[in-house]
Amino acid sequence: MNVSELSEKLGGRILTGEGSRERQICGIYCCDLLSWVMSHAAKGSAWITVHNHVNIVAVAALSELSCIIMPEGIEAEEATLKKAAAEDVAIISTDLSAYDVCCIAHDNGI
Amino acid sequence: MADGLMKLHYEIPADDLTYAGEASSSVKKVLVQLGINPVQIKKAAVSMYEAEINAVIHGHGGAADIEIGNGRIFICIEDKGPGIPDLELAMQEGWSTASDEVREMGFGAGMGLPNIKRYADKLDIETETGKGTKVMITVMYPNT
Ligand SMILES: Nc1ncnc2c1ncn2[C@@H]1O[C@H](COP(=O)(O)OP(=O)(O)OP(=O)(O)O)[C@@H](O)[C@H]1O
Ligand SMILES: [Mg+2]
Numbered sequence: 001m002n003v004s005e006l007s008e009k010l011g012g013r014i015l016t017g018e019g020s021r022e023r024q025i026c027g028i029y030c031c032d033l034l035s036w037v038m039s040h041a042a043k044g045s046a047w048i049t050v051h052n053h054v055n056i057v058a059v060a061a062l063s064e065l066s067c068i069i070m071p072e073g074i075e076a077e078e079a080t081l082k083k084a085a086a087e088d089v090a091i092i093s094t095d096l097s098a099y100d101v102c103c104i105a106h107d108n109g110i
Numbered sequence: 111m112a113d114g115l116m117k118l119h120y121e122i123p124a125d126d127l128t129y130a131g132e133a134s135s136s137v138k139k140v141l142v143q144l145g146i147n148p149v150q151i152k153k154a155a156v157s158m159y160e161a162e163i164n165a166v167i168h169g170h171g172g173a174a175d176i177e178i179g180n181g182r183i184f185i186c187i188e189d190k191g192p193g194i195p196d197l198e199l200a201m202q203e204g205w206s207t208a209s210d211e212v213r214e215m216g217f218g219a220g221m222g223l224p225n226i227k228r229y230a231d232k233l234d235i236e237t238e239t240g241k242g243t244k245v246m247i248t249v250m251y252p253n254t
Contacts, residue, residue, distance in 0.1 A: 035221035038156050039228070051216050058131035062138070062155050064148075079128060087135070 001025050001108055003067045003090045006046065009104050010069070010094040016081050017090030023066045028105045030098050034059050041065060046105070048098045052076045057083040067091065071098045115179035116140070122162055122187070124171030127215065133174045134159040137185070144178065150251040154183045157229040160222040161187040161245040167212050168192070169243055181253035190242040197237060201227065 004021040007014050014021060026044030031037050032051060041047060043064040049056055052074055060068050067090040070076060076084070076091055084091050094101065118140065120133035138155040158174070165172040169189030177184040194200045201223050208218030227233055232248035 032216050033219035033221070034216040035160065035219045035225055038160070039221050039225050049216070053215055054128055055131060055215065055217075058135060058159060061135070062152070062159055064152065 001110060003046075003092070006067075006105065006108075006110075007092045007094075009108055010092065010096055010101060012069070012092040012094035012096075015076055015091040015093055016084045017067065017088055018085075019088045020067065020090040023090065025066045025105075025110055028102055028110060029065070030102065038063050046092075046110075048101055050074055052080055054079040054083050056080065057087055057089050060089045061087045065089075069094065069101055071096060071101055113179075115177045116144075118174075118176040118178075120174040120176075122165045122172045122174055122189070125166065126171075127166060127212070130163055130166045131159055134162050137174075137176055140178070141183070146183075146251050150183070150249055153229040153231070154185065154247070154249040157226040157233075157247045157249070158185045158187070160226050161185070161247065163217065164222055164245070165189040165191070165243075167208060167217060172242070181251055183249040183251065185247040185249075186244065187247075188242065188244045193239040193241055193243055194235075194237040195239050197235060 002022050006025055025046045029041040029045040030048040032049050041063050044066050046067050046069055047065045048069045070093045073095045141151045165187050169191030172189030175186045199205055203224045204220040206218045206220035230247045231250045234246040237243040
């Protein structure tokens, strides 16, 4: 499944990252400790985080994650959107909880 | 580039997390342009990012100097901050003196130095209390 397809299943919106909508999602990773994510998240994972500041973009890009998912209707900061556009990192915003995101991903074969 | 090495220099601003990671992002782009293998790029970029963030949040900012060539990426991040009193302790997973403010942003897991150790092919740290810290990271790549 790619980023656009997952976003649709989550009833989400892709906030930025036009060029990365086709990127394949190889798994889900959920954690809010940035160094922990860089140590453990597998390449190609979609990353669920409640952080909305600009540093999450670098973490996603450096760890080669497929996209960032902001649960519970969290909105990204303006600087985050700009940086994500520049680095071509897709951000999906959804009203669902992290748990629901994982369940839907699982039900769809991720 | 008389010696065949590409040299890069970046200033790392103090206490400003908005621009933290810019140097690492730039270096990553250079490595991509040079056609270096993605595995080595990730090792270099993640370890440099962790050292850069540490220089920002613990070391009052500093500078990064990078040399690329002859199968070797060498990254030196130096700050004039407080230094690390007990390096052995600081290298342990989970040990952190990060402030509540940066913890709220997701830093402070105490995983940065262990990550560098894991991703770097060679790691040397020189640190002196009250003087500063110098983190030297080497990542080797197959010479083509
Ligand atoms: N450049 C530095 N100057 C002074 N102290 C440092 C420096 N780098 C690391 N330290 C000390 O070592 C500790 C451990 O560093 P490490 O990078 O492993 O974790 P952290 O920065 O606290 O959290 P994380 O990296 O997981 O966000 C820090 O909390 C700090 O006390
Ligand atoms: Mg750190």
